Amino acid sequence: MTPPRGRESDTDLRVLAHEALGDPQGRPILFLHGLFSRGRDLAPLAEAVTAGDSQARILLPDLLGHGASPPLPDNAVLATVAGALVAWLDALGVTERVAVVAHSMGGRVALRARELAPERFGPLAFIDTPAGNLQQRRSTLAPFIKALLSAPAAADTQAELLAPFEDIMISAGLLRWISAQTAQGAEGKWSWTFNREAMAAYRWNTMGEDLWSVVAQLGEGELTIVAPQRSAYVRAEDRERYAELGFPVAVEPKGTHDMYKALAPDKLALIRTAVGQPTR
Numbered sequence: 001m002t003p004p005r006g007r008e009s010d011t012d013l014r015v016l017a018h019e020a021l022g023d024p025q026g027r028p029i030l031f032l033h034g035l036f037s038r039g040r041d042l043a044p045l046a047e048a049v050t051a052g053d054s055q056a057r058i059l060l061p062d063l064l065g066h067g068a069s070p071p072l073p074d075n076a077v078l079a080t081v082a083g084a085l086v087a088w089l090d091a092l093g094v095t096e097r098v099a100v101v102a103h104s105m106g107g108r109v110a111l112r113a114r115e116l117a118p119e120r121f122g123p124l125a126f127i128d129t130p131a132g133n134l135q136q137r138r139s140t141l142a143p144f145i146k147a148l149l150s151a152p153a154a155a156d157t158q159a160e161l162l163a164p165f166e167d168i169m170i171s172a173g174l175l176r177w178i179s180a181q182t183a184q185g186a187e188g189k190w191s192w193t194f195n196r197e198a199m200a201a202y203r204w205n206t207m208g209e210d211l212w213s214v215v216a217q218l219g220e221g222e223l224t225i226v227a228p229q230r231s232a233y234v235r236a237e238d239r240e241r242y243a244e245l246g247f248p249v250a251v252e253p254k255g256t257h258d259m260y261k262a263l264a265p266d267k268l269a270l271i272r273t274a275v276g277q278p279t280r
Contacts, residue, residue: 016088017068018061019043022050026057028098029275030121032085032106035141035203036177038067042103045260049101049272056277059098061088063109065202071195076202078209082113086120095120099275103127103260104233108206111214118217125224125274127260130233131215131242134207140232143168145200148178154191158182161190173258216245223247224274226267228255 019040029050031042039060050056064084065072073080089098100110100121107129114121147164155161161182165175183193215223225242227234229251234242239249250270252259263271 015091016061016064016070016084018059018088020060020092021046021058022056023054024057026055027276028057028059028094028096029277030059030061030089030098030100030110032061032100032102032110033063033066034104034106036066036174037103038062038177040067041173042101042260045101045103045263048263048268049275049277053277059092059094061085063106065194065199072198072202074198074201076198076205078108078112078206078211079116081109081202082116085109085113086117089120097122099123099125101125101127101271101275102129104129104257105206108209108211111211112209114218115214122218123222123224123274123276124218125271126226127263127271128227128231128233128255128257129225130235130238131211132238133210134233135204137232139207141203144170144174144178145203148196149200151192151196154189156189158184158190161192171258212241215242215247218245218247220246224270225249226259226263226270227251228257228259229253231255231257233257 021043029046031039031046033039033042039062042060046058046060050058062069064070064081065076089095097120102110102124104127107124107126110121110124111131114124144165147168151161151164158179162179165178181193182190184190225234225247227239227249239251242249250267252264252267
């Protein structure tokens with residue numbers, strides 16, 4: 001019988017906000033969320049990947065600038081966030097190698113972390129994570145970023161603060177995220193709880209980072225990619241390049257960018273195998 005999963009205390013671990021499930025002494029598996037998300041969003045995926053493994057230790061951090069973690073500094077790049085991730089693992093006492101399951105931008109952070117500390121990260125399993133420079137590609141997030149930067153700094157109501165987002169197509173998850181970044185002050189005014197300009201700059205700067213050289217340094221069996229057939233991020237040419245470098249790419253015909261929320265059984269099995277979990 002699998003023992004119930006518990007939560008580790010993070011009282012003295014203030015580098016990054018996080019949740020940790022499973023066996024505190026078990027083999028750590030790190031789950032990294034994408035842009036405009038947080039660690040707990042990957043909890044259902046983590047439970048599915050580690051199901052039946054009573055010795056797994058699930059680590060779900062809020063990356064720098066996200067969730068309850070410290071805000072992004074000005075001019076942040078992937079190495080900024082990856083460096084904070086390494087420091088957090090040090091504070092947590094996790095000095096051994098950790099397997100990583102990551103979604104979207106989380107995978108790009110994982111690649112930069114792997115470059116910073118090659119002995120600490122791997123194997124890697126990515127869900128819709130591109131490795132190349134994305135600045136020249138049309139982004140579905142562009143209208144969201146424009147609305148984010150055009151919103152007032154403060155307003156009498158939350159609705160007024162969020163008004164610029166009413167005229168754009170936005171997912172329910174993204175709407176929840178942006179709503180959670182607002183707060184009402186002592187004087188009754190609503191304002192933002194994060195640096196919008198720093199977040200927008202981080203997105204743009206990191207989109208321009210090319211990580212193919214890091215991917216090329218990975219060994220056999222160290223990277224597995226799962227992506228939707230019609231991905232705006234991992235396009236056909238990206239899948240071909242991953243494959244040319246020797247890494248398996250599994251395509252989900254009807255998948256979306258948020259396919260991590262309900263992975264097809266064969267894709268879930270592939271990720272479980274990639275990070276050393278027993279097959280079922």
